[in-house]
Amino acid sequence: xxxxxxxxxxxxxxxxxxxxxxxxxxxxxxxxxxxxxxxxxxxxxxxxxxxxxxxxxxxxxxxxxxxxxxxxxxxxxxxxxxxxxxxxxxxxxxxxxxxxxxxxxxxxxxxxxxxxxxxxxxxxxxxxxxxxxxxxxxxxxxxxxxxxxxxxxxxxxxxxxxxxxxxxxxxxxxxxxxxxxxxxxxxxxxxxxxxxxxxxxxxxxxxxxxxxxxxxxxxxxxxxxxxxxxxxxxxxxxxxxxxxxxxxxxxxxxxxxxxxxxxxxxxxxxxxxx
Amino acid sequence: xxxxxxxxxxxxxxxxxxxxxxxxxxxxxxxxxxxxxxxxxxxxxxxxxxxxxxxxxxxxxxxxxxxxxxxxxxxxxxxxxxxxxxxxxxxxxxxxxxxxxxxxxxxxxxxxxxxxxxxxxxxxxxxxxxxxxxxxxxxxxxxxxxxxxxxxxxxxxxxxxxxxxxxxxxxxxxxxxxxxxxxxxxxxxxxxxxxxxxxxxxxxxxxxxxxxxxxxxxxxxxxxxxxxxxxxxxxxxxxxxxxxxxxxxxxxxxxxxxxxxxxxxxxxxxxxxx
Numbered sequence: 001x002x003x004x005x006x007x008x009x010x011x012x013x014x015x016x017x018x019x020x021x022x023x024x025x026x027x028x029x030x031x032x033x034x035x036x037x038x039x040x041x042x043x044x045x046x047x048x049x050x051x052x053x054x055x056x057x058x059x060x061x062x063x064x065x066x067x068x069x070x071x072x073x074x075x076x077x078x079x080x081x082x083x084x085x086x087x088x089x090x091x092x093x094x095x096x097x098x099x100x101x102x103x104x105x106x107x108x109x110x111x112x113x114x115x116x117x118x119x120x121x122x123x124x125x126x127x128x129x130x131x132x133x134x135x136x137x138x139x140x141x142x143x144x145x146x147x148x149x150x151x152x153x154x155x156x157x158x159x160x161x162x163x164x165x166x167x168x169x170x171x172x173x174x175x176x177x178x179x180x181x182x183x184x185x186x187x188x189x190x191x192x193x194x195x196x197x198x199x200x201x202x203x204x205x206x207x208x209x210x211x212x213x214x215x216x217x218x219x220x221x222x223x224x225x226x227x228x229x230x231x232x233x234x235x236x237x238x239x240x241x242x243x244x245x246x247x248x249x250x251x252x253x254x255x256x257x258x259x260x261x262x263x264x265x266x267x268x269x270x271x272x273x274x
Numbered sequence: 275x276x277x278x279x280x281x282x283x284x285x286x287x288x289x290x291x292x293x294x295x296x297x298x299x300x301x302x303x304x305x306x307x308x309x310x311x312x313x314x315x316x317x318x319x320x321x322x323x324x325x326x327x328x329x330x331x332x333x334x335x336x337x338x339x340x341x342x343x344x345x346x347x348x349x350x351x352x353x354x355x356x357x358x359x360x361x362x363x364x365x366x367x368x369x370x371x372x373x374x375x376x377x378x379x380x381x382x383x384x385x386x387x388x389x390x391x392x393x394x395x396x397x398x399x400x401x402x403x404x405x406x407x408x409x410x411x412x413x414x415x416x417x418x419x420x421x422x423x424x425x426x427x428x429x430x431x432x433x434x435x436x437x438x439x440x441x442x443x444x445x446x447x448x449x450x451x452x453x454x455x456x457x458x459x460x461x462x463x464x465x466x467x468x469x470x471x472x473x474x475x476x477x478x479x480x481x482x483x484x485x486x487x488x489x490x491x492x493x494x495x496x497x498x499x500x501x502x503x504x505x506x507x508x509x510x511x512x513x514x515x516x517x518x519x520x521x522x523x524x525x526x527x528x529x530x531x532x533x534x535x536x537x538x539x540x541x542x543x544x545x546x547x548x
Contacts, residue, residue, distance in 0.1 A: 146536075150538075176497055262389070
């Protein structure tokens with residue numbers, strides 16, 4: 001069993017220092033609860049609703065900067081793995097990223113590929129596949145937010161034998177019903193179930209410059225079953241979702257069925273057409 | 275708005291004639307309620323839990339046989355479109371199919387591609403893409419049951435500009451929690467939402483030779499929102515789900531976002547690897 005913590009945080013673009021303080025406090029609280037994998041939202045260091053590239057530049061951090069150094073220190077202190085979203089300045093190019101950090105420091109970083117709304121005005125999209133890293137608890141993948149809606153994209157870590165997907169997100173609330181389950185969480189459940197992969201999504205809570213966040217954080221097991229989900233009566237405060245989840249060792253879903261070998265990729269050619 | 279009826283039927287392999295009677299009665303009731311599109315379960319003419327190929331042969335019908343003739347007559351009588359699952363004998367080869375029938379008769383038939391459990395013992399898998407047919411209410415696609423779990427497969431009608439997917443299914447109940455939403459219905463919601471496509475799935479109800487059916491019928495709109503879902507307090511009787519659903523005219527999901535053009539197919543190559 002793997003204990004996962006998903007930290008749903010009230011980040012704010014106006015208070016980047018406070019964002020980092022909130023993240024550190026959440027990581028410490030998650031570790032104190034025994035979490036081995038801690039997932040933080042998208043763009044934890046900056047907030048999301050930028051008005052200018054200048055605001056991105058002011059808030060972005062570097063791979064050798066203080067945020068990754070601090071998270072590496074916390075990962076070492078507690079023996080945990082941290083996955084979180086960061087605005088990264090890499091040689092004066094700005095990326096919306098997810099980083100994987102463990103006791104040995106930064107294990108890798110992923111640049112968001114599918115962009116939502118105004119992101120093209122502020123970031124350069126990635127063109128590398130979802131990051132997949134071997135950890136002591138299994139093969140771990142990450143991508144960011146809107147990437148998950150592209151089912152082909154989720155297939156890549158599945159095909160690379162990842163068994164856990166950590167998803168930093170900032171899901172703006174779009175007006176759909178949140179009962180019985182918010183649609184963002186539904187898509188996470190389906191991704192987990194159809195890929196036989198644990199999926200842990202850390203969303204935001206609260207409001208920023210007129211944007212309401214969905215507060216749709218969720219931990220779904222490899223059957224897609226909800227193991228922890230945001231409490232929708234607490235829509236302005238920090239929530240740390242905790243779940244003990246079995247990490248799958250294969251893609252079998254029945255005596256004669258396996259999601260990997262039941263695929264018929266020779267028939268999927270048109271998926272590459274635009 | 276399109277009025278859809280999904281007919282969740284207590285089919286039984288022991289009583290093929292009764293299955294067809296149930297289907298006709300459900301079609302008549304759906305049409306009387308104003309349905310324009312009526313969806314029936316997988317293998318409506320035969321039931322599912324075969325013990326021998328002989329049982330398949332006894333129950334399968336032909337493309338020019340009485341079942342399709344009867345459904346064509348009903349489609350003409352009421353001016354409706356019917357999508358249903360049938361065991362088909364085509365030149366002594368047996369297929370698990372979905373047929374699309376309207377006032378002009380049989381518009382097309384689709385052979386299930388992804389096989390569940392013992393189906394390879396009884397049927398030959400198809401290798402044609404999901405069937406896509408233009409109707410008076412929009413471009414309609416069909417596939418069968420387990421096909422839906424292969425997200426690449428659902429992308430094919432999406433890429434072919436289908437806006438409605440009718441899914442005959444026989445989902446055996448596998449023991450997962452059915453609250454807040456059965457996992458089979460969750461996957462339908464996600465398929466609808468991620469492809470901006472109305473999805474109407476007709477499941478079975480009751481038990482057959484020791485197999486419990488999931489009773490997870492659902493009509494999800496193009497946002498993935500549940501517009502009608504099986505009443506889980508009625509798990510042995512016919513249920514006809516009815517919903518008025520808006521048929522989408524594009525894949526736009528925000529001022530700057532479109533699920534079709536936001537794809538980056540040049541990066542999806544590995545999806546074709548087995």
